[in-house]
Amino acid sequence: MSILVYCDHFEGKFRKVSLEMLSEASRIAEKTGDEVHAVVIGPGSKALAEQTGKYGAKKAYYSEDAALENYSTEAYVDVVEKAIDDSEPKLFMIGHNPRGRDLAPRLAQKLELGMISDVTAIELEGDDFIFTKPIYAGKCLTKQKCLTEPAFISVRPNVLAVEEKDVGTPELVELKPEVSLDDIRALVKELVIQKSERPELTEADIIVSGGRGLGKPEGFQLIEELADVLGAAVGASRAAVDAGWKPHSFQVGQTGKVVSPTLYIACGISGAIQHLAGMGSSKYIVAINKDPEAPIFNVASYGIVGDLYKVIPVLIEELKKAKGE
Numbered sequence: 001m002s003i004l005v006y007c008d009h010f011e012g013k014f015r016k017v018s019l020e021m022l023s024e025a026s027r028i029a030e031k032t033g034d035e036v037h038a039v040v041i042g043p044g045s046k047a048l049a050e051q052t053g054k055y056g057a058k059k060a061y062y063s064e065d066a067a068l069e070n071y072s073t074e075a076y077v078d079v080v081e082k083a084i085d086d087s088e089p090k091l092f093m094i095g096h097n098p099r100g101r102d103l104a105p106r107l108a109q110k111l112e113l114g115m116i117s118d119v120t121a122i123e124l125e126g127d128d129f130i131f132t133k134p135i136y137a138g139k140c141l142t143k144q145k146c147l148t149e150p151a152f153i154s155v156r157p158n159v160l161a162v163e164e165k166d167v168g169t170p171e172l173v174e175l176k177p178e179v180s181l182d183d184i185r186a187l188v189k190e191l192v193i194q195k196s197e198r199p200e201l202t203e204a205d206i207i208v209s210g211g212r213g214l215g216k217p218e219g220f221q222l223i224e225e226l227a228d229v230l231g232a233a234v235g236a237s238r239a240a241v242d243a244g245w246k247p248h249s250f251q252v253g254q255t256g257k258v259v260s261p262t263l264y265i266a267c268g269i270s271g272a273i274q275h276l277a278g279m280g281s282s283k284y285i286v287a288i289n290k291d292p293e294a295p296i297f298n299v300a301s302y303g304i305v306g307d308l309y310k311v312i313p314v315l316i317e318e319l320k321k322a323k324g325e
């Protein structure tokens, strides 16, 4: 049998979560003796499908059909369904990012499959897959099992390790969508891309976030300076976003983005449960806050009690020295 991975991509490159899932599928397949398959859809998908062999895929489905040029749930669901029919996976994985969050429930409903979303770890117990899923805004972790086959999950980005495992060029299988324009209820007409030199928030290895403690919008200049020294992405609490200091695309938390970087530096953020829901699975959390009782210190690996306007400049200076700048 197979483990099938939906590989999302953007501007000719795989989203990091796609490579994370392929790597995890390869690690599992080594234990179960299954084959790893990939499905890549949209413009440029043939060239990308060929690359999936570097991460263990033996077979890759692709479709560059004109109907897939702009994203629509109906056309994409149709092609992924065809890949599932042919691959007959025991496990199907899709990234828990905006594209995955749109596709997965529609697919699950169409195929009458149970689905577990936002999975952060996969274990094998005999022949069963056991999935770890955070609940109650990250306060608890549950272990869950899919009762339908294939087991169908969406995977949180940045929690699984990327590991190359070159098995050569995969067998390529072209798929054709069978949807007419009448079937499509909503179509992406235009994509407005916010260009940034910094890493994408959900894929970043280091994030520096600012909250209401910055006191003013200009405070983000200091956050950005620290982020640049570290090659980090910039995030914000909802209080900072609601104040209009940063757009909503920067918001980390329950009603913002869920991130899992190796290092999360929270500056002037109190650590409300809704903020923790978005960054609680970070590997190391550093909190800078002038209130020693701030709840963020309960989850922080390292805490600095002090005024961020005094602490961050020193941090920047020391980091520059350490880098020899």
Ligand SMILES: Cc1cc2nc3c(=O)[nH]c(=O)nc-3n(C[C@H](O)[C@H](O)[C@H](O)COP(=O)(O)OP(=O)(O)OC[C@H]3O[C@@H](n4cnc5c(N)ncnc54)[C@H](O)[C@@H]3O)c2cc1C
Pocket (backbone or CB within 6 Å): 210, 211, 212, 213, 214, 236, 237, 238, 239, 240, 251, 252, 253, 254, 255, 256, 257, 267, 268, 269, 270, 271, 272, 273, 274, 275, 278, 288, 289, 290, 291, 294, 306, 307, 308, 309
């Ligand atoms: C349904 C719902 C959804 C929500 N979703 C989100 C979400 O997605 N993301 C999110 O972040 N919040 C969310 N919230 C809001 C959340 O409850 C908090 O209000 C918010 O996270 C607080 O932001 P903050 O920590 O920046 O501000 P505050 O809680 O006001 O904390 C500011 C902190 O800065 C410290 N500080 C002040 N000055 C300095 C200084 N000079 N130096 C160092 N420290 C200083 C203070 O001690 C304080 O701890 C949501 C709330 C609800 C009800």
